[in-house]
Amino acid sequence: MNIVWFKRDLRIVDQPALAMAINHGPIIPLVIIEPELWEQPDLSYRHFKFYRDCLKSLQTQLADHGYDLHIEIGDARSVLSNYHEKLRFTQLFSTQETWNGWTYERDKTIHDFCKANRITWHEPTQNGVIRRLKNRDGWAKHWQDFMNQPYPNIKNKSPIPPSGIIPNAKDIGHPIDDNLDIQEGGTQQANNLLHSFLFTRGKPYTKAMSSPVSAFDACSRLSAHIAFGSISIREVTQKTHQRYDELKALPKTPDVKLWKSAMRSFLGRLHWHCHFIQKLEDDPSxxxxxxxxxxxxxxxxxxxxxxxxxxxxxxxxxxxxxxxxxxxxxxxxxxxxxxxxxxxxxxxxxxxxxxxxxxxxxxxxxxxxxxxxxxxxxxxxxxxxxxxxxxxxxxxxxxxxxxxxxxxxxxxxxxxxxxxxxxxxxxxxxxxxxxxxxxxxxxxxxxxxxxxxxxxxxxxxxxxxxxxxxxxxxxxxxxxxxxxxxx
Ligand SMILES: Cc1cc2nc3c(=O)[nH]c(=O)nc-3n(C[C@H](O)[C@H](O)[C@H](O)COP(=O)(O)OP(=O)(O)OC[C@H]3O[C@@H](n4cnc5c(N)ncnc54)[C@H](O)[C@@H]3O)c2cc1C
The missing domain is CATH 1.10.579.10 (DNA Cyclobutane Dipyrimidine Photolyase, subunit A, domain 3)
Structure with a gap:
């Protein structure tokens, strides 16, 4: 058994750690809810609420493909250590994460733990960010090449009923705010947003994105989904390219021009996403x-x-x-x-x-x-x-x-x-x-x-x-x- 540790990649389509692990043998999909992470001053109830929606969605997607999501609460090192005692796993898979200072330090302890227990930790990337980058020259090309690669999917096995219980905010001591009207998490929501943006809502994007009167509707609203990984940025990029190609084949009416301009602006922003994260990857301070x-x-x-x-x-x-x-x-x-x-x-x-x-x-x-x-x-x-x-x-x-x-x-x-x-x-x-x-x-x-x-x-x-x-x-x-x- 190998462990697939889900972090901010809560989906099964274009999930590189999951796909890689399945190629290495049987797996245990694992999510670790770390109370200390959720106490950090940059996080709040709304993040947990969205994250929890995404976990529910992931649990269903995995169960439909024959995998039961293991859900643990605790610090990652202790949880992995318990699994190691029971299973003696030798390989750990998780997608490379560039997140806050707390997760950066936590990952260092996991590296030490893996080293001490002779576990190989595989961290494939899910976006255009390069770890230990020496020089920014050629970065844009790398981004484009990555986004252009066919993305992995997993094969169907017989569905099973999901068994794990996903804790709610109270279980990890987070105060609940009932007055929120935030977006719902989960892959289905992400797919719906992408589709409606590419085919219905996105036409006025280039101009409408600046005003708060129009932007709530005219922007893709995919950011939280990309941040928690309920959809991959590569899938979003490829589907946008496809849409652009379809538009190019149409007569150049004013509407088609608007749509094409919207798709170009949007693609530029998807590139910025990784461009900015690369900065933090290169300089966590x-x-x-x-x-x-x-x-x-x-x-x-x-x-x-x-x-x-x-x-x-x-x-x-x-x-x-x-x-x-x-x-x-x-x-x-x-x-x-x-x-x-x-x-x-x-x-x-x-x-x-x-x-x-x-x-x-x-x-x-x-x-x-x-x-x-x-x-x-x-x-x-x-x-x-x-x-x-x-x-x-x-x-x-x-x-x-x-x-x-x-x-x-x-x-x-x-x-x-x-x-x-x-x-x-x-x-x-x-x-x-x-x-x-x-x-x-x-x-x-x-x-x-x-x-x-x-x-x-x-x-x-x-x-x-x-x-x-x-x-x-x-x-x-x-x-x-x-x-x-x-x-
Ligand atoms: C002070 C400040 C803080 C910000 N903090 C965040 C943040 O924590 N998380 C976040 O995702 N974005 C942040 N942004 C960037 C941007 O405002 C949001 O990405 C965007 O408003 C999200 O809405 P959308 O998904 O509808 O964007 P769309 O316009 O539909 O863009 C699509 C995607 O491109 C990326 N993107 C868009 N604009 C930018 C940008 N300027 N820089 C980098 N990537 C971009 C996002 O992943 C976004 O989901 C911040 C901007 C400012 C000025």
């Missing part, structure tokens, strides 16, 4: 400190509690920011531009250190993916040293992205009766002033950042960061001739 060392003194700036609470609770007085924070709290999702804006306001206008803000957002995004999350939070906070510093103006964003105040009125009911012309600056209609002066706060933030940028040797370190983490921009030729327009 970016979860904890600014990428550019000259910004690190700002990491220790005091966290002004009142500003932090106003930001978290959606009571800054900037209508779009408040609507976003409240929507996020209930739905667990925001579109890219609104995520960027709320992070920008927190760290620039309110002058809060980036790390506690990133941690709070991590607990709120159902799709929390450390590699993307910390890279993006640092980018928006202007801490990477290599990206253009962008300080969003929350009033301008409000006028641009929600001109009629539809999203704002939905989430900030106290503004329901303010006319559209005033919804972006309701303080002109007797509502409270924002907690900071927008223009003044923006100028101060800009000075703070540029005073660091002006220091000697800033650029030297920045060019080393580009060398290590920078994308090499353009994928020359995708396998099916698709040109991806990357940032």
């Amino acid at each position: 970016m979860e904890f400190q600014s990428l550019h060392s000259m910004y690190r003194p700002l990491d220790d700036a005091p966290l002004e509690p009142s500003l932090y609470e106003h930001w978290k609770n959606g009571s800054t007085g900037f209508p779009l920011v408040d609507a976003c924070m409240r929507a996020l709290h209930q739905t667990g999702w925001l579109n890219f531009r609104m995520r960027a804006m709320v992070m920008s306001i927190a760290t620039h206008h309110l002058g809060l250190p980036w790390r506690p803000c990133a941690l709070y957002l991590a607990t709120q995004f159902t799709d929390y993916e450390p590699g993307i999350h910390y890279s993006q939070c640092q980018m928006q906070a202007g801490r990477t040293g290599i990206n253009t510093i962008r300080i969003y103006n929350p009033i301008k964003q409000s006028m641009d992205q929600d001109p009629d105040g539809i999203f704002i009125r939905r989430w900030v009911p106290e503004l329901r009766n303010v006319p559209s012309s005033g919804v972006h600056q309701p303080w002109h209609y007797g509502h409270k002033q924002p907690i900071v002066d927008e223009k003044l706060a923006r100028e101060q933030a800009s000075k703070r950042l540029y005073s660091v940028r002006k220091q000697p040797y800033f650029r030297d370190e920045a060019s080393n960061i580009v060398k290590k983490h920078g994308s090499r921009r353009r994928i020359k030729k995708a396998p099916n001739q698709l040109k991806l327009n990357l940032e």
Whole structure:
């Protein structure tokens, strides 16, 4: 018997660890629910809820194929050690994971355990991230080659009834929040979303992704599924390529053009997914400190509690920011531009250190993916040293992205009766002033950042960061001739 340890790859289609293990002989599929992991400050009930949905789905998929999912609660080393005592297994299979600092340390102890017990630990990859990467040259091609490979599936055996009981949040001591309206996890949900995005919802994607009024529908909404692995990014990529090829064969009507543009933008983002996770894989410290060392003194700036609470609770007085924070709290999702804006306001206008803000957002995004999350939070906070510093103006964003105040009125009911012309600056209609002066706060933030940028040797370190983490921009030729327009 060999063990297949499911982590964030909760599916059976294109599950490389499962497929590899089956080729080596009989298997025990195992999931380990680690209470200490779920106590980490970046995780919350919503993640567990989604994860649990995915486990239920995985259990059914495995049972339909004749495998019984073993479900254990405990620390991974003790659980594996107990299995080893009973079964003396010699091979462990799990997909390579680039996740938070806690799982990184945990995996080191598992490596030691495997070494001490002469167990071979196989860790095939499920995405374009390369472990122990020496150089970013050629990375984009590697990504494309990986995405283009046929993916493994497993053969049917006679179905069996599933036997394990999946614990709920209470069983691992997690407080339950009944007021959530987050997405449901599981492979069926992921497949439905992918299909509806590719064939029904996705047409306006390129333009509609920026506004919170349209993005909830027009974006794929696959992020949490990709993060927990209820669908593989390779399956998503291949199905999108197929759809693009079908569109190419159609007459070039305005509709077909929109669809093609949507598919190209979407493929670009699937590439970014791995591009960002690669950064954390190469430098796990970016979860904890600014990428550019000259910004690190700002990491220790005091966290002004009142500003932090106003930001978290959606009571800054900037209508779009408040609507976003409240929507996020209930739905667990925001579109890219609104995520960027709320992070920008927190760290620039309110002058809060980036790390506690990133941690709070991590607990709120159902799709929390450390590699993307910390890279993006640092980018928006202007801490990477290599990206253009962008300080969003929350009033301008409000006028641009929600001109009629539809999203704002939905989430900030106290503004329901303010006319559209005033919804972006309701303080002109007797509502409270924002907690900071927008223009003044923006100028101060800009000075703070540029005073660091002006220091000697800033650029030297920045060019080393580009060398290590920078994308090499353009994928020359995708396998099916698709040109991806990357940032
Ligand atoms: C401050 C901040 C924090 C973020 N944290 C996360 C996070 O924890 N987890 C996460 O998945 N995304 C994160 N993003 C990126 C992006 O906002 C989300 O991936 C996207 O909104 C998810 O919705 P979707 O699946 O409908 O995206 P779609 O637009 O349909 O994109 C498809 C997929 O591409 C990937 N993707 C999309 N945009 C990006 C991007 N900018 N960078 C990297 N990959 C991308 C995701 O896997 C996504 O599911 C963050 C962005 C910002 C600005």
